[in-house]
Amino acid sequence: MVGLQISLQDGVWNPVAPDPLAFCVNVGDLLQVYFKDTQIWYAIFLTLCGGLVGAFDRLGQVIINFILFLSCHVQREFEIHYLIDFFFFMD
DSSP states (O other): OOEEEEEEESSSSSEEEOOTTTTOOOHHHHHHHHHHHHHHHHHHHHHHHHHHHHHHHTHHHHHHHHHHHHHHHHHHHHHHHHHHHHHHOOO
């Protein structure tokens, strides 16, 4: 009974005759399990840490935009008070 088969380009599976002096290891299943585990751990890691990393990446942008908002707001309030004082003192 032949257990090892290889697939050729035409899609036909051909049996490989065993060689009593050779040691053959099929690493396909091992690689599949390894990469699935790697993919699962990668997905878990990104789910847990990706949000934190993304938040810290954008932290400076939020602060800069908030400071810009405050500076525009303060400038607008200053201009309004300046205009009110200007028209008040004109009388």
